[in-house]
Structure formats: C-alpha cells, structure tokens
Amino acid sequence: MPSPIAINPVSPSHSIFKKMSKSPTNLPASAASYLSAVSQADAHARARSLATTVTPTTTPPLSMSSSVTVFSDDNVLREGEPKMFDNDDGLSYPPIPPTSEQVFTTVHSEFGHCANEEYRFTSQHPPGKPVPHHKELDPPYYILLSTYISYMILICLGHLRDFFGKRLKPSAYTHLLPHNGYAPLNSDFDSFYTRRLKLRIDDCFSTPVTGVPGRTIICYDRETQDYNANLHTTGRRTRGLNISSYNYLGFAQARGGCADAVAEVISRYGVSCCGARLEGGSLDLHQTAERLIAQFVGQEDSIISSMGFATNSTIIPALVGKGCLIISDEFNHASIRFGVRLSGASVRTFKHNSMKSFENLLREVISQGQPKTHRPWKKILVIVEGLYSMEGSIVDLPKVLELKKKYKFFLFVDEAHSIGAMGAHGRGVAEYYGIDPRSIDILMGTFTKSFGAAGGYVAGKKNLMDHIRVRGHSGPYAEAMSPPVLTQVMASMASIMGVAPEPPKSANGTSSNTLIPYPGPAPAHMLPNWFDLPPSLKDGTEGLIRLRRLAFNARYLSRGLKKLGFITYGSDDSPIVPLMLFNPGKMCAFSRMMKQRATPIFTVVVAYPATPLVTSRVRFCLSAAHTKDDVDLILKACDEIGDWLDLKQGVGERWSLQEIMDRAVELVHMDID
Known part of the structure; x- marks a missing residue:
C-alpha cells in the first residue's frame, strides 16, 4: 500500500548526490596522494597548453551532471578526461582540479572550493556608526x-x-x-x-544522518505507513546541500590538519583520559587548552566544560545566589534559564535587545531593591547573548557597556554562536564592535559551532575563574573533556589565530613566555610540542579566508532574500538567517519542497514553543564551507518556493533573481539603512 505521506521516496535520478551504483576501486588513498595527482596533472596540462589555460575561480554548481573518473595506477589525472571524482563512500561531488594558483587541501563535498577573492567580506561593525536596530516586519x-x-x-x-x-x-x-x-x-x-501538530510534520525533524555534516550531508530516506506515528528507513541515502548545521567555519571535516592532529593525540593519549598523565587533578592537555582559550578571547584565564548546556547551567549558580538579581534578555537560551533557576537568585527579564526597556528595568530594580525588605541587592548580574540563534540578532554591546558604567552591574555574555563566527579575527561580538573584551566580566562560549568539537568554556579574571573552579558544579561532578575533543578545539582555534614562531632564546637558554597582545596569533609555547599544523593553518591564512567567506555568505543570503521580497529577522552579519513562514502548514511544505528538489537542500524549520505562536520560520545556517554558487542555489529554491507558498510579504525595493546573482558583490558591500 502506498505511503499516506511520501517522504522523499525516490532520490532524484539526475541529482549528483544520488548514491553511485558502483564506486571506483582505485581511488587515492589519502588527501596527500590526491594533491600529488593534482600537482602532476597541472604540470602536464601547463606543459601542453602554456598560457592558454584559464583558471577557474569558483566551483561549478552542485547540480552539474555527474561522471566518474577512475584513477590510473600512477594516480595522474589524464588531461581531457571528465573532471569528476568520487568520495570514498561512493557519493559523487564535482570539484574542478585546481591549478597551481589555487591549491585546495579540502574535500569539495566537505568544504567548497572557491578561489575568487571578490567573494570575501570582513565581519566588523563600521567604527563610529550607531548600532542599527532591526525592525521586525509584520506580515499582512x-x-x-x-x-x-x-x-x-x-x-x-x-x-x-x-x-x-x-x-x-x-x-x-x-x-x-x-x-x-x-x-x-x-x-x-x-x-x-x-x-x-508535531507528529504531522515529524518527517521534517530528527532526520538520521551519516558521515560528515560539512558543505553537504548524507541523510537516510524515511517513509511512513501511519501518518508519521512511525518512520522507517528505506535503505536509501540522499546527499544534499547542508544549510542546517552550526558548522560556521567548516571545521567539521574528516580530513585536513585538524583531523590529523586528532589522530595524533589518540595515538598519544588514547580516546579517554584513563592512563594519561595527570597534573593537579587534570590532564596537562586541559591546562594547555585553557591557556590557549584565554589568549583567544583576550581574558586572563578560562575554564573548560565537557558540555555546552552544562557550562551555563552549572556555572551561573556559582556566581549568584539568594539576595542577588539576574537581569536576562527574554530570548536567552534554555541553558541560561535553567542555571538561573538553580541559583536561587531573583530574575527579571527585559524586551529582546531593547536598550530602553533594559534601562527602565535597571532603574526600577535598583530603586526598589529586594522584594519585601527593599534592601539593596547583593549583586546584579546581567546576562545577554552575543548572537541570538532563533532571531539572528546581535546584542547592542556598546550600549550595554555604557549602561554598565552608569549602573554598576556585572556582565555575562554568552557567545555560543558568535565566538569564532564574528569579528575580523573570529574573536566574537566584542571584536565585532571593536571593544576590549576585559570590559566584560564573564565571557562564555561553546565549541560545538565554529570549532567543530564539543563542550564549552567561561573566561574572565583569574581570581574569578579560581572561585568558579571551587564553587561550580561542573568541576567536581562533570566528566573531563576527552583528548581528541580537546585537540580538535586547539587545532581549529590555532588555525583561526595562526601560530607565532618560537621567540629567540635568552642568554640562559630559556625561551620567553611573553603573551602576544590580543588579538594576535597563538604563541608557539601555548601549544603541545608535538602539535604540528600544515603551513596554511599555522600562518593563519586559511583561518582568515574561512572567516571572510562566512561573512560574505551571511550578508549575501540575508540581503538576497530581502531583495526577493521575503521577511527575514536579524542582522545582515549574522550567519543565522531566519526566513519567516508564519503559517504552521507552510513549515512542512517548505521543508519537503526543499528536500525534493533536483539538488536536495536540508533546512531547519522552527515553530512554537521554540518561537512565538505565529512566527514559525526556517533558519538558514551559513558556513564558510559554502560557495557563492551554493548560496545562488538556495536563493533560486527560495524564489520558486516562495511564489508557491506566498511567502514574499516584505517591503522595499525588489530585484530579480538574476540581478541578485549578477550583482552579488555589490549587494554585499553596499550600505543599506
């Protein structure tokens, strides 16, 4: 009997993401052999065509027709053969072999190849300009x-x-x-x-995946015979464009310098902490990571936690208690709310990112004091997020710090989504605004987004971190982070920072351990002596490229959707772009129509209770791994589906899809009020 709800029953026959019927058996054994083959092929081609060779600047679109090249025994790519290669899982992807001007060290399906320097932007608030207040548009x-x-x-x-x-x-x-x-x-x-409600659209959520959630992602196809009460895998898999992961800088890779460092630490430490050398109750690797994180965020010291959610929920109770007041943004994350409840402190909320509402609340709570007794508060702690994941909005940090000087409260900034994704050097919302991070009392962040790992951290003054080590629940009760995860954090962080060369030794033969001023590179002595990254990661070149590619992709998609007529929330510089759907029935329709395209696109739809009742939305999560052609593909899909579902309810000047794609660079760099 046919399924009442067909959930991607058949993968599109002309999609390049379809599982190949028979994969080549003599593929290159490693990335090194692939690059060696590319280098030889490039030299061969240049010897024959000399100056007539044209260097491609971008990767072809994902929807190009597929063909497979079988590697010869000498691993040399033959000139004139189809330039399409299979990954080791048998799923095709379409990289053009780079020339000597553009050598890529990444797998195209995990991190898209893009050598065009025009498709870059710097994530930074213009100095001297007021922080824009994005007005949320209402639909008709x-x-x-x-x-x-x-x-x-x-x-x-x-x-x-x-x-x-x-x-x-x-x-x-x-x-x-x-x-x-x-x-x-x-x-x-x-x-x-x-x-x-949720049961009817459950096929849009919790889709089982396999492999690396990079630029593309492989999902198991599912079907149902009882209207989503039970979902069963069909045995088929579909590879599609991944616009649903918090892989902001594209470090969720199975190959590359970070993966090599993780493999090395497993051989040295093992997968778990058992049997490893301990210093002061923790691995020496943990202490190394904490020093590096403090240097990265510009604070004196830091503490790492094995779980991002637990970082907030176990550390906030160590900071405040009964007789203290927490002032929280109404859209703060659930982990913050949970930590506030555990602390026993009083809590008041202000309207999301409204500095007027925030100041009015400050005046009220300071003048009134504690309930009943009206005694002064022991402590006032203000908690905000750097980048709000459901709204795509950025905190007005300059105004918050202005009020901090005026009203004398402590400031806690949750940078789970902004650290590594914003700022010219990826140092978060403080760098984005050009603010000294030490003017913030506590910086919190996670490693699950930009760094492709797990866990979280808090950073601040050393005496405060020592207090949290003793009083925080995560210290005595939580598990320590495993060495492979720690190494992924340090490798990706060092790739963003770059590594400074070892300073010259003094007369007594010792090296100076002087810290490099923020936001400089990572001092070599802060990394393990066995830590060896490839040159492109060690000098920070690739990290900077990833940051600038992410900033371009975010602005291009956000502004492109607005020019098409959609209602979007948040800042143009946010890597999270919420597109408003409003009607609950349009959530499942949008998600299914995106997955059923010739090139499947996997998205995240969100509704009540995660959002207000009438503001259902789809959240696009941009990554440095995406190319300009990938964003064009998303805009084209949204343009067609938006007409079908009547989603174009925005105001302002509209451009055609072709004009948006042709004027992408201009659109990203232009000033828009």
Missing part, C-alpha cells in the same frame, strides 16, 4: 488571520478527536488515561501539541 493581516485560523482548526479538531477517541478507541489512549491503578505519565495538555 490576511497572513496573520489565516495563521490563527489554522491553529484554531487544529485545536478544535484535535480535542474532538481526543473526546471521541477516548470513548470509542481507548486502547490508543492508554498513555493518557489511568491504567492498572497508575496515573498517566503524560497529561492531555502537555502532549496535545506533540500529538496534534
């Missing part, structure tokens, strides 16, 4: 009305089904009714949204 009234009506129909029909179902088919509702003397674990109210 008929969009809001239809959205509310959709929810009303959903709720009414859902309750009718529950009413009759419990009486006519009680076996299907045993988990919601008292059974064998036990109370139900789930109440009707708690599970209603999950059963009546």
Whole structure:
C-alpha cells in the first residue's frame, strides 16, 4: 500500500548526490596522494597548453551532471578526461582540479572550493556608526488571520478527536488515561501539541544522518505507513546541500590538519583520559587548552566544560545566589534559564535587545531593591547573548557597556554562536564592535559551532575563574573533556589565530613566555610540542579566508532574500538567517519542497514553543564551507518556493533573481539603512 505521506521516496535520478551504483576501486588513498595527482596533472596540462589555460575561480554548481573518473595506477589525472571524482563512500561531488594558483587541501563535498577573492567580506561593525536596530516586519493581516485560523482548526479538531477517541478507541489512549491503578505519565495538555501538530510534520525533524555534516550531508530516506506515528528507513541515502548545521567555519571535516592532529593525540593519549598523565587533578592537555582559550578571547584565564548546556547551567549558580538579581534578555537560551533557576537568585527579564526597556528595568530594580525588605541587592548580574540563534540578532554591546558604567552591574555574555563566527579575527561580538573584551566580566562560549568539537568554556579574571573552579558544579561532578575533543578545539582555534614562531632564546637558554597582545596569533609555547599544523593553518591564512567567506555568505543570503521580497529577522552579519513562514502548514511544505528538489537542500524549520505562536520560520545556517554558487542555489529554491507558498510579504525595493546573482558583490558591500 502506498505511503499516506511520501517522504522523499525516490532520490532524484539526475541529482549528483544520488548514491553511485558502483564506486571506483582505485581511488587515492589519502588527501596527500590526491594533491600529488593534482600537482602532476597541472604540470602536464601547463606543459601542453602554456598560457592558454584559464583558471577557474569558483566551483561549478552542485547540480552539474555527474561522471566518474577512475584513477590510473600512477594516480595522474589524464588531461581531457571528465573532471569528476568520487568520495570514498561512493557519493559523487564535482570539484574542478585546481591549478597551481589555487591549491585546495579540502574535500569539495566537505568544504567548497572557491578561489575568487571578490567573494570575501570582513565581519566588523563600521567604527563610529550607531548600532542599527532591526525592525521586525509584520506580515499582512490576511497572513496573520489565516495563521490563527489554522491553529484554531487544529485545536478544535484535535480535542474532538481526543473526546471521541477516548470513548470509542481507548486502547490508543492508554498513555493518557489511568491504567492498572497508575496515573498517566503524560497529561492531555502537555502532549496535545506533540500529538496534534508535531507528529504531522515529524518527517521534517530528527532526520538520521551519516558521515560528515560539512558543505553537504548524507541523510537516510524515511517513509511512513501511519501518518508519521512511525518512520522507517528505506535503505536509501540522499546527499544534499547542508544549510542546517552550526558548522560556521567548516571545521567539521574528516580530513585536513585538524583531523590529523586528532589522530595524533589518540595515538598519544588514547580516546579517554584513563592512563594519561595527570597534573593537579587534570590532564596537562586541559591546562594547555585553557591557556590557549584565554589568549583567544583576550581574558586572563578560562575554564573548560565537557558540555555546552552544562557550562551555563552549572556555572551561573556559582556566581549568584539568594539576595542577588539576574537581569536576562527574554530570548536567552534554555541553558541560561535553567542555571538561573538553580541559583536561587531573583530574575527579571527585559524586551529582546531593547536598550530602553533594559534601562527602565535597571532603574526600577535598583530603586526598589529586594522584594519585601527593599534592601539593596547583593549583586546584579546581567546576562545577554552575543548572537541570538532563533532571531539572528546581535546584542547592542556598546550600549550595554555604557549602561554598565552608569549602573554598576556585572556582565555575562554568552557567545555560543558568535565566538569564532564574528569579528575580523573570529574573536566574537566584542571584536565585532571593536571593544576590549576585559570590559566584560564573564565571557562564555561553546565549541560545538565554529570549532567543530564539543563542550564549552567561561573566561574572565583569574581570581574569578579560581572561585568558579571551587564553587561550580561542573568541576567536581562533570566528566573531563576527552583528548581528541580537546585537540580538535586547539587545532581549529590555532588555525583561526595562526601560530607565532618560537621567540629567540635568552642568554640562559630559556625561551620567553611573553603573551602576544590580543588579538594576535597563538604563541608557539601555548601549544603541545608535538602539535604540528600544515603551513596554511599555522600562518593563519586559511583561518582568515574561512572567516571572510562566512561573512560574505551571511550578508549575501540575508540581503538576497530581502531583495526577493521575503521577511527575514536579524542582522545582515549574522550567519543565522531566519526566513519567516508564519503559517504552521507552510513549515512542512517548505521543508519537503526543499528536500525534493533536483539538488536536495536540508533546512531547519522552527515553530512554537521554540518561537512565538505565529512566527514559525526556517533558519538558514551559513558556513564558510559554502560557495557563492551554493548560496545562488538556495536563493533560486527560495524564489520558486516562495511564489508557491506566498511567502514574499516584505517591503522595499525588489530585484530579480538574476540581478541578485549578477550583482552579488555589490549587494554585499553596499550600505543599506
């Protein structure tokens, strides 16, 4: 019987991402052999064509037709043969062999090849200019009305089904009714949204993946016979363009300098901490990483945690307690809210990124003091995020610091999404605004986004970090981060910073351990002596290219969508671009239509309760791994689907899709009020 809901039942036959029926058996054994073959082929071609060779500047679009070149025994790419190669998993990807002017050390399916220097931008707020306040546009009234009506129909029909179902088919509702003397674990109210809305679009969430979530991603195809109550894999896999991962700098790679460093540390330390040398209760590698992180963010000291969520939820209680006040942005992450509840401190929230609301609240809480007693607060801690993941908005940090000097509170900035993704050197929102990071009391961040690893950190003054080591829950109770994860953090961070050469030795034969001023490169003595990155990573060249590619991709997609007529939220410099869908029925339609294109595109759709009821959206997560052609592909898909779903409700001047693609560089660099 055919599936009631067809979920990508057949991969498009003309997609280059389709699983190859038979993969070549004599592929290059490593990236080194691939580059060697490229170098020989380039020399061979140049000897024959001399100056007639034209250097390609970008990678062909993902939708180009596929053909497979089988490597010969000498691993030399023959001139005139089709320039398409298979990855070792049998899935094709279309790199053009680079010439000597553009040698790529990355696998194209994981990190896109792009040598055109015009497709670069620097993530930095223009000095002297006021921070723009992005006004969130409202859709036409008929969009809001239809959205509310959709929810009303959903709720009414859902309750009718529950009413009759419990009486006519009680076996299907045993988990919601008292059974064998036990109370139900789930109440009707708690599970209603999950059963009546999320279940219907569950194929858009939690898609099982395999392989590296880089520029492309491989997902298992699924189908259902019972309207998403159960989803079963079909045995087929689909590779598509990945616009759904927080892989901001593209360090989620299986090959390259960072992966080589991880392989080296496994041979030295093992996968776990067991049997490794300890110093002061922790691995020497942990202490090395903490020093490097402090240097990276421009603080005196740092503490690492094995889990990003736990970094906030276990450290906030060590900072404040009863008699203290926490002032929090209304859109702060759940980990912050959880940590606030554990602390026992009072909490007040202000309107998202509204400095007027923030200052009014400050005046009120300072003048009124603690509830009932009206005594002064022991401590006031303000918690904001550098980049808000659901909104794509950037905190107005200059104004927050201005109010900090005026009202004397402590500032905690969560840079989970901004660290490594913003600023000319990737140092986060403080560098983005040109602000001294030491004017912020506590900087928090995670390694799960830009660094392609796991865990998190807090950084600040050394005496404060020593206090958190003793009083924070993550120190005595949490697991230590494993050496491979630590090495991935240090390798990717050092690649962003660059590594300074070892300073000359003094007369007594010792090297100087003087720190390099922020935001300079990583001093060589801060890295393990066995740590050896490739030259392009060690000198910081590749890290800078990744930062500038990410900044270009983010501005290009955000501004391109606006010129097409869509309503988007957040800053143009944010690597997260929320495109508003509003109606809940359009979430599943948008997600499925993107996956069913000739070149599948995997996206993230978000709805209530993660967002307000009527502001359902799709979040595009840009990466340095994407090329300009990839963003063109996304814009083309959005342009077509937007017409079908009536999503173009924005205001302002509109451009055609072709004009946007042709004037991409101009669009990214122009001043837009």
